[in-house]
Amino acid sequence: MMLEMKTTKFLEELxxxxxxPGGGGASAAVGAFGAALGMMVANLTVGKKxxxxxxxxxxxxxxxxxxxxxxLVTLTDRDAQAFEPLxxxxxxxxxxxxxxxxxxxxxxxxxxxxxVVPMEIMETVLSSMDLLETLGEKxxxxxxxDVGVGILFAxxxxxxxxxxxxxxxxLMKDRSQAEELNARADRMIAEGREKKERIYSQVLQSVK
Amino acid sequence: MMLEMKTTKFLEELxxxxxxPGGGGASAAVGAFGAALGMMVANLTVGKKxxxxxxxxxxxxxxxxxxxxxxLVTLTDRDAQAFEPLxxxxxxxxxxxxxxxxxxxxxxxxxxxxxVVPMEIMETVLSSMDLLETLGEKxxxxxxxDVGVGILFAxxxxxxxxxxxxxxxxLMKDRSQAEELNARADRMIAEGREKKERIYSQVLQSVK
Numbered sequence: 001m002m003l004e005m006k007t008t009k010f011l012e013e014l015x016x017x018x019x020x021p022g023g024g025g026a027s028a029a030v031g032a033f034g035a036a037l038g039m040m041v042a043n044l045t046v047g048k049k050x051x052x053x054x055x056x057x058x059x060x061x062x063x064x065x066x067x068x069x070x071x072l073v074t075l076t077d078r079d080a081q082a083f084e085p086l087x088x089x090x091x092x093x094x095x096x097x098x099x100x101x102x103x104x105x106x107x108x109x110x111x112x113x114x115x116v117v118p119m120e121i122m123e124t125v126l127s128s129m130d131l132l133e134t135l136g137e138k139x140x141x142x143x144x145x146d147v148g149v150g151i152l153f154a155x156x157x158x159x160x161x162x163x164x165x166x167x168x169x170x171l172m173k174d175r176s177q178a179e180e181l182n183a184r185a186d187r188m189i190a191e192g193r194e195k196k197e198r199i200y201s202q203v204l205q206s207v208k
Numbered sequence: 209m210m211l212e213m214k215t216t217k218f219l220e221e222l223x224x225x226x227x228x229p230g231g232g233g234a235s236a237a238v239g240a241f242g243a244a245l246g247m248m249v250a251n252l253t254v255g256k257k258x259x260x261x262x263x264x265x266x267x268x269x270x271x272x273x274x275x276x277x278x279x280l281v282t283l284t285d286r287d288a289q290a291f292e293p294l295x296x297x298x299x300x301x302x303x304x305x306x307x308x309x310x311x312x313x314x315x316x317x318x319x320x321x322x323x324v325v326p327m328e329i330m331e332t333v334l335s336s337m338d339l340l341e342t343l344g345e346k347x348x349x350x351x352x353x354d355v356g357v358g359i360l361f362a363x364x365x366x367x368x369x370x371x372x373x374x375x376x377x378x379l380m381k382d383r384s385q386a387e388e389l390n391a392r393a394d395r396m397i398a399e400g401r402e403k404k405e406r407i408y409s410q411v412l413q414s415v416k
Contacts, residue, residue, distance in 0.1 A: 007211035007218055008281060011240055015247035015277070022248070023357035026241050030361060032219055033234050039223035040230070069223070073216060145375045149231030149368035153238060156364035160357035166416045167353045182416075208374045208390075 002076045003029060019087060020080035024118045027160035028075040031125040034153030035069035038062075038128060041135045041143040041150070054138040061131045068128045072157075075121050079164075082117045086110040086168075104173065111168045115181050118164035122188045125158045129195045136199050141206070148203035155196040162189055210284045211237060227295060228288035232326045235368035236283040239333040242361030243277035246270075246336060249343045249351040249358070262346040269339045276336045280365075283329050287372075290325045294318040294376075312381065319376045323389055326372035330396045333366045337403045344407050349414070356411035363404040370397055 002010065002021055010029075014021050021029075042062035045051045051058065089110040092103040129151060136147040165185045172178040210218065210229055218237075222229050229237075250270035253259045259266065297318045300311040337359060344355040373393045380386040 001216070003215040003219070005215065007213060007215045007237065008209070010215055011211070011244045011277060011281070014241065014244040015251065015274070017248065017251035023245060023354040026245060026361070027357060029215065030238055030241060030364070033222065033238060036219045036222040037231060037234060040225065043223065043225035066223070069219060073219070145371040146231040148371045149235060152364040152368045153234070156238070156360040160360045163353040163356045163411070163415055170416065203371070207371055208378065 003073050020083050023160055024079040024164035025076040027157045028072045028079060028121045030153050031157030032069045032072035034150040035065045035128045037146045037150035038065045038132045038135055041139045041146050044143045045140040058139060061134050065128060065131050068124050071124050079117045082114045086114045108173055111172050115165045115168040118161040121161040122158055125154050126188055126192055129154050133199050136202060144203055145207050148200055151196050151199045155192055158192040159189060211281050228291050231368055232287040232372035233284040235365045236280045236287060236329045238361050239329060239365030240277045240280035242358040242365060243273045243336045245354045245358035246273045246340045246343055249347045249354050252351045253348040266347060269342050273336060273339050276332050279332050287325045290322045294322050316381055319380050323373045323376040326369040329369040330366055333362050334396055334400055337362050337400060341407050344410060352411055353415050356408055359404050359407045363400055366400040367397060
C-alpha cells in the first residue's frame with residue numbers, strides 16, 4: 001500500500017517522474033488528512049461533560065470519518081492501479097486500421113476507469129465535509145481551528161481530484177459519457193465550495 | 209521525525225486527541241505534498257528536447273522546490289516542538305500574584321514561539337507557489353494538472369497554517385505584537401489567494 005510508506009518516502013515518489021503516485025493519489029491522501037483532523041476534533045470532544053449532550057452524534061461522526069479516511073487511503077492505491085491499463089493502452093500498436101480500432105476501444109475503457117477513481121475520491125471527500133461541518137457546529141470549541149484546516153484540505157482534495165477527472169474525460173471519444181462525468185464533477189465542486197465557504201467563514205469568525 | 213512515520217501511522221497520530229501533530233504540522237505536510245508535485249512536473253520536463261530552452265530554469269525551480277519541501281518536512285516537527293513550552297506554560301501555577309505574573313510572561317513568549325512556526329510555514333509555502341507558477345508557464349504541458357493540484361495544496365497549507373497563527377495571537381497580551389503578526393499573515397493570505405486564482409484558472413482552462 002502506497003501510504004504504508006514513510007511519508008518522506010511517499011514525498012520522494014511523488015516528486016519523481018514516475019507516473020504514480022500523481023496528483024490523483026496525492027489528493028486522496030490530502031483528503032485522508034482532512035478526515036483525520038475531523039477525527040481529532042471528535043476525539044477532543046468525546047468524554048467531556050460540556051459536550052455530553054452531543055456525545056452520540058460526535059461518536060457517530062468519528063466512526064464515519066474513520067471509514068472515509070481509510071477509504072481515501074485505499075483510493076490512493078486504486079488511483080495508481082487505474083493508471084496501469086491506461087499506460088498499457090498508450091503503448092498498443094496503431095499501424096493498421098484494425099489495430100487503431102482495437103487500441104481506441106481499450107483506450108476508451110481505460111480512460112473511463114481512470115476517471116471513475118478520482119470521481120470516487122471526490123464523493124468520499126464531499127461526505128467528509130458534512131461531518132466536518134457537524135464537528136464545527138457541535139464539537140469542542142478548543143479544536144475549531146482544526147475543523148478549519150480539515151475543511152481547507154478537503155476542498156483542495158476535492159478540486160485536485162476533479163482535475164484528474166477532467167484530464168481523462170477530455171480524451172474520451174464518447175462525448176456524452178465524458179460530459180456526464182464532467183457535469184457530476186462540476187456539481188460536486190460547486191457543492192464543496194459552498195460547504196467550504198460556510199464552514200470556513202464560521203471557523204474564521206471564532207478563531208480570529 | 210514525524211514524517212519518517214508511515215503515512216498511515218501519521219494519520220493515526222493526527223486523528224488522535226494527542227496535541228501533536230495538529231493542524232499546523234499537517235499544513236506543513238500538505239505544503240510539502242504541493243512542493244513535491246512541483247518537483248514531479250520539473251522532473252517530467254527536464255531532458256525533453258521540446259523544453260530544452262527552459263531546462264536551466266526548470267532545474268533551478270526543482271532544486272529550490274526540493275529545499276522548500278524538505279524545510280516543510282522539518283517544520284512539521286518544529287510545530288510540534290513549539291507546542292511543548294505552551295503546554296507547559298498552561299500547567300504553571302497561578303495561585304499568587306507573583307505566580308500569575310511569571311506564568312503570563314512565560315505564556316506570552318510561548319504563544320509568540322507557537323505563532324512564529326506557522327508563520328514560517330506560510331512563508332515557505334508562498335515561495336513554493338512562485339515556483340509552481342513558473343512550472344505552470346514553462347513546464348511540460350502533459351503535467352499541467354499536477355501544477356493545479358500542487359497550487360491547491362499550497363493554498364490549503366497556507367490558510368491552514370494561518371489559522372494556527374491566529375489561535376495563538378488572539379491569546380497574546382501584547383496586542384501590538386499580535387496585530388503585527390496577524391497583519392503579516394493576512395498579507396500572505398491575500399498574496400497566496402491571488403497567486404492561486406491566477407495559476408489555477410490557467411490550469412483549468414488548459415485541462416478542461
